Amino acid sequence: MSRSNELYQQVILDHNKNPRNYRTIPDAALVCEGHNPLCGDHITVYANVDANGTLADLSFQGNGCAISKASASMMTAYLKGKTLAQVREIFTEFHDMVRGEFDPRSRENHLGKLTLFEGVKEYSSRIKCASLAWHALMGALEKKPSATTEG
Amino acid sequence: MANPSDASSPGIAPADRAASIPAFHPGLDIKRDFPVLNREFGGQPLRYLDSAATTQKPLSVIVAMNTFYMESYGTVRRGVYRLSEKATAAYEGTRRKVAALINAASEREIIYTSGTTQSINLVAYSYGRKFLKPGDEIILSQIEHHANIVPWQIIGEMTGAVIKVIPVDDTGTLMLEEYKKLLGERTRIVAVNHISNALGTINPVKEIIRLAHLSGPGGRGAVVLIDGAQSIAHMAVDVRDLDADFYAFSGHKMFGPTGVGILYGKLALLESMPPYQGGGDMIMKVTFEKTTYQASPHRFEAGTPPIVEVLGLGAAVDYLNKVGLDRIAAHEHALLEYGTAVLKEVPGLRLIGTAAHKGSILSFTLDGVHPHDIGTLLDEDGIAIRAGHHCAQPTMDRFGVPATARASLGPYNDASDLDALAKGLRRIGEMFR
Numbered sequence: 001m002s003r004s005n006e007l008y009q010q011v012i013l014d015h016n017k018n019p020r021n022y023r024t025i026p027d028a029a030l031v032c033e034g035h036n037p038l039c040g041d042h043i044t045v046y047a048n049v050d051a052n053g054t055l056a057d058l059s060f061q062g063n064g065c066a067i068s069k070a071s072a073s074m075m076t077a078y079l080k081g082k083t084l085a086q087v088r089e090i091f092t093e094f095h096d097m098v099r100g101e102f103d104p105r106s107r108e109n110h111l112g113k114l115t116l117f118e119g120v121k122e123y124s125s126r127i128k129c130a131s132l133a134w135h136a137l138m139g140a141l142e143k144k145p146s147a148t149t150e151g
Numbered sequence: 152m153a154n155p156s157d158a159s160s161p162g163i164a165p166a167d168r169a170a171s172i173p174a175f176h177p178g179l180d181i182k183r184d185f186p187v188l189n190r191e192f193g194g195q196p197l198r199y200l201d202s203a204a205t206t207q208k209p210l211s212v213i214v215a216m217n218t219f220y221m222e223s224y225g226t227v228r229r230g231v232y233r234l235s236e237k238a239t240a241a242y243e244g245t246r247r248k249v250a251a252l253i254n255a256a257s258e259r260e261i262i263y264t265s266g267t268t269q270s271i272n273l274v275a276y277s278y279g280r281k282f283l284k285p286g287d288e289i290i291l292s293q294i295e296h297h298a299n300i301v302p303w304q305i306i307g308e309m310t311g312a313v314i315k316v317i318p319v320d321d322t323g324t325l326m327l328e329e330y331k332k333l334l335g336e337r338t339r340i341v342a343v344n345h346i347s348n349a350l351g352t353i354n355p356v357k358e359i360i361r362l363a364h365l366s367g368p369g370g371r372g373a374v375v376l377i378d379g380a381q382s383i384a385h386m387a388v389d390v391r392d393l394d395a396d397f398y399a400f401s402g403h404k405m406f407g408p409t410g411v412g413i414l415y416g417k418l419a420l421l422e423s424m425p426p427y428q429g430g431g432d433m434i435m436k437v438t439f440e441k442t443t444y445q446a447s448p449h450r451f452e453a454g455t456p457p458i459v460e461v462l463g464l465g466a467a468v469d470y471l472n473k474v475g476l477d478r479i480a481a482h483e484h485a486l487l488e489y490g491t492a493v494l495k496e497v498p499g500l501r502l503i504g505t506a507a508h509k510g511s512i513l514s515f516t517l518d519g520v521h522p523h524d525i526g527t528l529l530d531e532d533g534i535a536i537r538a539g540h541h542c543a544q545p546t547m548d549r550f551g552v553p554a555t556a557r558a559s560l561g562p563y564n565d566a567s568d569l570d571a572l573a574k575g576l577r578r579i580g581e582m583f584r
């Protein structure tokens with residue numbers, strides 16, 4: 001398979017075209033807008049955490065490339081219902097994987113089908129696309145109004 | 152390409168082409184002068200369509216720089232030994248070549264900078280800080296590169312001068328009637344590009360300058376800076392015919408190396424300006440009580456300059472003269488017309504920037520596909536384009552897009568590059584459908 005076909009797999013193209021949880025949450029307690037200053041793309045993440053410390057609802061809206069949009073879509077679908085501790089653990093694994101610092105085959109992990117984004121590590125200019133929504137989510141959990149991929 | 156009928160290419164078969172697409176004339180056939188363009192990337196020929204970002208370098212420039220390092224390298228304007236004297240002669244020789252290229256009245260009007268960005272900053276900090284007063288007006292266009300916006304905003308904040316913007320219409324053409332309304336007693340500086348890097352629009356700079364010179368305090372004339380980054384290697388530029396007060400450009404966009412650029416300024420203006428940076432080689436005499444400065448251009452060239460890069464720029468000017476700017480302009484114009492026709496046939500493609508007078512830049516969007524995805528996927532076909540806001544976010548805002556994909560041409564491109572681009576875009580469009 002060619003380099004970019006590995007990146008633009010059917011699942012990613014599908015999430016780009018039909019993004020899951022692509023909506024606002026009007027009463028969201030946590031909202032954070034993520035910016036990628038390199039390309040001007042921005043994605044806003046909305047989240048509500050319940051009394052048990054679980055992500056009860058998670059959604060996003062915004063402008064971005066297929067990689068950033070599919071990553072946001074899959075992130076919201078994957079993390080809904082997870083505890084905040086699990087979310088932070090998955091964020092670290094995902095972030096390390098797309099930067100090429102963690103090989104998901106090297107040990108047991110919690111990434112599941114998010115490993116589809118591993119191919120991003122081959123494109124230094126696109127790593128920030130894949131992590132944009134994730135940075136926004138982390139910003140939201142820290143109650144920051146905005147986050148950037150430059151942090 | 153051997154002849155016009157042989158416009159065949161790995162792209163679209165001629166039969167698939169719309170009748171509106173013109174047959175293409177033989178190219179300049181200079182690709183062989185550029186070593187990197189003769190390499191393969193991932194088993195494919197490189198199709199370089201990002202000359203607006205930076206041009207590739209001909210062998211003559213590369214060899215001139217290497218040879219200089221190996222045989223003649225020494226400092227300039229400081230050493231009394233022969234090596235330095237030879238280096239100084241070559242270094243100052245580039246100044247004469249550049250002056251001739253743009254028809255400057257004197258080589259003292261040619262200042263070496265690090266590039267267009269520094270050239271504009273030099274004028275903003277030196278001229279702007281000295282002459283701008285609160286309430287004075289700086290006129291920019293809506294389609295400027297950030298390098299011709301941000302320095303003026305910084306100087307505006309320092310001096311109290313305010314920025315006015317010439318709008319563009321839906322084709323990306325400056326609205327001259329609106330410009331005339333902006334000109335007045337308070338206009339002190341007009342700064343516009345010759346060719347827009349994001350859209351390709353060729354601006355009527357001669358008329359813009361003429362009108363600016365009739366305005367200003369007491370009608371004595373506002374000063375005009377032209378950002379020539381996108382024009383200098385693509386059309387003949389005559390600063391005296393234009394009557395430009397300042398003209399800025401970069402070496403690396405005209406087949407020369409990075410790290411060197413030019414600021415042209417009318418001598419009387421340059422002599423009225425204080426230094427931009429202090430340091431070695433820009434002084435007459437230094438004491439701790441008082442320092443007096445050199446005349447232009449050395450007043451503006453503090454510190455050891457990019458000696459070898461200046462040498463390389465001289466070789467690049469020689470190369471431009473050898474190929475001929477009129478031939479380059481004609482070739483690129485024909486390619487632009489061909490490319491425009493070919494891209495219009497791609498389903499879902501929207502050209503951004505359709506002015507009547509355009510340089511060889513094709514900016515576009517493709518329905519349902521983000522420009523960055525286009526860029527990554529075209530790379531698979533060996534095609535290098537730029538995707539993003541092109542350091543021109545106000546231009547993107549004007550056209551309601553966050554980013555565009557941009558194919559920009561050089562004299563080494565030919566019709567097969569554009570056929571390959573169109574073919575790749577069709578493939579990507581289908582992939583995302």
